[in-house]
Amino acid sequence: MSDVPQDLNRPPPAPGPDPLAAALADLQPAPAELNRDRLMFAAGAASQRPVARLWMLTAGFLAAMGFAAGMYVRPSTVVYVERPPSAGAPARSAVPEVPPPAPERVPARSEERERSEPLPDLRGLSQRPPGDPDVARWLRVRNDVLAAGLGLLPDRGSRGGPSAPYYATPTPPKPGPPPQPRDDQE
């Protein structure tokens, strides 16, 4: 009688003693070439559960507190504004700026003045001695004009005709001949 049950859909009974099956079962599988120590070590490492230790918690808490404190007391940010330089702005210097002179004292255009008034002859000043009062005055006026502008120049005394240079020392009038008595006064 065969060991195969008739109804194969039901769970089969335990197989009978088959000589071939028994002979096969007597064969021992080749010993596994598993490294038992390595397996046990790997198993120990794999069974390690993630543990949150005290120092981990402390370090995390301190890091969080440091971050929160840093965010709370963060200094206000300084905003640097880059101003574009204006086209006609003069370069800054250490010399304090002098307020511009009053507009009424600004002389007329230089061309008109050149046309109306002859320029003083300055060529002879270089040949004069350094102690000459005209030279000293001219130098003083030049320095003032360079420092403060043309507004410091004095007004011309007369309108129209040529006048003496402003740096020239006013010369006293030359003594002329004594006035002659007129005949008609007699």
Added chain:
Amino acid sequence: MGPEQLGDLVDRYAAALVLYARQWCACPEDVVQTAFLKLVRLRTPPDNLLPWLYRVVRNGAIDASRAARRRHKYESAAATAAPRWFAPSDDPTGLDARSAAEALAELPVEIREIIVAHLWGGLTFEQIAQAVGSSAATCYRRYAAGLELLRHHLGAVCPTSRKT
């Protein structure tokens, strides 16, 4: 799972599991070790430990076989020409280990895995059914058919025909 329990499992089932995994891949030891490590990582051990182990080994061996086939085709040939399936038998009247291994290697894998799991793994057909995802009746049919094929390959006399 404690180390003593794991060591006992390794001592008892490692050889049969390696033989079982060898039906598919050329690196059965790695597959079995991975299965044991997967067992250790479980918080609660499975209810049916042995079928669970065989199922994990089976899946791992099949995956390893596919990966090896993708990498090197010669590794699958090396898996079929495994060095030794069985230890040399001490009984001169028993089956020759090499002949038995060669006869087993010629079986279809879906039959061979059931024979290996039943004869050398000690699993019942219900446990084999859990491991391979089939029914116990199907496993038994395949087992019986595999025995007939082995009998034919090995030239053994059918016990039923001897009786009749």
